[in-house]
Amino acid sequence: MSSHLTSQVRLRKFIGFSFLCLALSILAVSLPGLSFAQVDTFEFETQEQQKRFRSLSDELRCPMCQNTSLSGSTGGVAEDLRREVHRMIMEGMSDEQIEQFMYERYGDFIFYKPRLKPETILLWFGPLLFFLIGAIVLVNIWRKAKKMDAEPVVVTGDSKSRLDALIAEHDRSKAVAKNSNE
């Protein structure tokens, strides 16, 4: 009986730990990214233009330095591309047009959020796939544990007498240990 119980407890702990990991990873990805913007002296006519410039240069990736956005990069080409984004905003081009301009020259790589198309499906939905697999495995373990709880363990015959002997042995050694401690 007792070994059955400890494995139950262990299982519970394992499931609890899994959920904790899950919660922590969700928290980690949802924290706002820290960005260190380069200081340019661009002038805008409206607040909205400035906002669009900020969001575009955060979402476009510097082709040269790979893991920084246009806004965070000191690279030469990033500086040029920021200037181009500014020019296009001032010329009244839409975000889509600006993104298309970048795509035609630098491809999918330029976007931190790649466009949804056959080549990028795994990139977009891969994490969801892994999440679902993990969820299915967890639910299965949980259901099995519940089933184990529901079924009383019946011990008969040889196993019963062996188990009784073991419990008696355990109790005796416990009693001895207690006595020697006192």
Next chain:
Amino acid sequence: MNRSLAFLPVAAFVILALVMWRGLYLDSKELPSMLIDKPMPAFDLTTVDGTSVTNDSLPSEPFLLNVWGSYCLPCLVEHPTFMRLSESGEIPIVGVNYRDQKALALNWLEDNGNPYAFSILDEPGRFGIDLGVYGAPETYLVDSKGVIRYRHVSVLDETVWREVFEPAIAELRAEEAE
């Protein structure tokens, strides 16, 4: 318990390990150019010597387009290869002087030699953006119709010349001779 199910984690591990193993040897700097098989972007600029150039000034045979700058150390590394190519007349080379200063560019050519038929002056890097340039050095193989056929990022030394460019140029010439 279904026994075959026990191998599922092992199978998943093997597949993931293979994918990541491959990932270890992929060069993340080697990005595909969007301009392959597209005509060279239109330009109306000047050379470093001040002559005006447009797409019509480009050679009417396959040529190399090399993006360089006087600030660019790897450009010095590949420079001897371009000098040798221009001396032997193997293939015309057009330069793009990218994000540089005219005076510095001219000095650099004087000091190190000028392998270029001409060098397009792109001080603001605007032509570079149309080409999809990340940074110097980059070298493009352009065919006689002005269509970009291949792009090489970083140094083009003798090894790259022998292993990549020589076969690619031979193939291109054979294709154009047909």
